[in-house]
Amino acid sequence: MYGLRVALAQMNPTVGDLQGNLDKILHFIGRAKEVAADIVVFPEIAITGYPPEDLLLKPKFTADSAKIVSKIEKSVGDFGVVVGFVRKQGDLLFNSAAFITSKSTKTTCDKTMLPNYGVFDEKRYFSEGKPCPVFEFKGARIGINICEDIWHKDGPCTQQLKKGKADLIININASPYHSGKFSDRLKILKSRAKEGKAFIVYVNMVGGQDELIFDGGSVVVDKKGKIVARGPQFEEDLIIVDLPLNPKKAGVVGLKPPIKKVEARDLRQEEEVYKALTLAVRDYVGKNGFEKVVIGLSGGIDSGLTACIAADALGSENVNCVFMPSEFTSDR
Numbered sequence: 001m002y003g004l005r006v007a008l009a010q011m012n013p014t015v016g017d018l019q020g021n022l023d024k025i026l027h028f029i030g031r032a033k034e035v036a037a038d039i040v041v042f043p044e045i046a047i048t049g050y051p052p053e054d055l056l057l058k059p060k061f062t063a064d065s066a067k068i069v070s071k072i073e074k075s076v077g078d079f080g081v082v083v084g085f086v087r088k089q090g091d092l093l094f095n096s097a098a099f100i101t102s103k104s105t106k107t108t109c110d111k112t113m114l115p116n117y118g119v120f121d122e123k124r125y126f127s128e129g130k131p132c133p134v135f136e137f138k139g140a141r142i143g144i145n146i147c148e149d150i151w152h153k154d155g156p157c158t159q160q161l162k163k164g165k166a167d168l169i170i171n172i173n174a175s176p177y178h179s180g181k182f183s184d185r186l187k188i189l190k191s192r193a194k195e196g197k198a199f200i201v202y203v204n205m206v207g208g209q210d211e212l213i214f215d216g217g218s219v220v221v222d223k224k225g226k227i228v229a230r231g232p233q234f235e236e237d238l239i240i241v242d243l244p245l246n247p248k249k250a251g252v253v254g255l256k257p258p259i260k261k262v263e264a265r266d267l268r269q270e271e272e273v274y275k276a277l278t279l280a281v282r283d284y285v286g287k288n289g290f291e292k293v294v295i296g297l298s299g300g301i302d303s304g305l306t307a308c309i310a311a312d313a314l315g316s317e318n319v320n321c322v323f324m325p326s327e328f329t330s331d332r
Helices: 018-034 053-057 059-073 156-162 181-196 269-287 301-314
Strands: 004-010 039-041 080-089 092-101 104-110 135-137 140-146 168-173 199-204 206-209 212-215 219-221 227-230 237-243 293-297 319-323
Touching: 004 018, 004 199, 018 039, 018 059, 018 237, 039 168, 053 059, 059 080, 059 092, 059 104, 080 168, 092 135, 092 140, 104 140, 140 156, 156 168, 156 181, 168 181, 181 199, 181 219, 206 269, 212 269, 219 237, 227 237, 269 301, 293 301, 301 319
Parallel strands: 004 039, 039 080, 140 168, 168 199, 293 319
Antiparallel strands: 004 237, 080 092, 092 104, 135 140, 199 219, 206 212, 219 227
């Protein structure tokens, strides 16, 4: 197959752990090299973790995060890497994506549509950027945008498809989970792909961060809005997909052994919610440096289910249950 081999790095970063996040990024880059990927794509501000919040008010933190980009550049040869980072220009901060190839950053794209509703507070920290121009890489015309930029009908994604005539849109995300959200995202992605007659690569973060859960569910849709690859929910993964962007143009990328189609199964609603809760507990405990939890059991279903979630998340050996019966406790 002639086209572009894309690796979607569905990564679970930790807010503030710059070195740990860099190690994960380099690990995924190494795996992408092994399968001869042409581009490997990481989530929104994967370097700092999301949301970094008031860490962004510390000049040393933003300076150190910028140095991580330089370290990633050293590991990138003739393939491409798209990674989310915090870009500083003067006194302004931007939620940005770097396109790195041949050991340097060739293009930076700033998030244009800053969400400031629900759990989002981006206007407190970031400035609005300008839509990123479409660029060419290995014969493909690529437009990069960030999370919210693809949801607005007349936003940067639409401009890249109409004015830039992109045949591939890469959208990087830190999109928090709520029940049923995957299907909501998919409707919009399919609509954008069919309207623009382009492939869309949607890469989402995975993991728990305080009160937020990121479910992953990274997906690739083709020009007809059909799913051609889909990652699992609630777990890290590297999803590999071959995109026939210009099958009539031989030599865009060398002929490679085909990659088996990757498509995760749909989760039942109860299973989806249970996986979300288990991941949230595991990451809250682990990312905060705790080792064990204590649960007070009443004998009712609420504390029983809580104990079950904790045991599945942490291992039963790390869950200490204290049974506290009273005259109202069931004999069972």
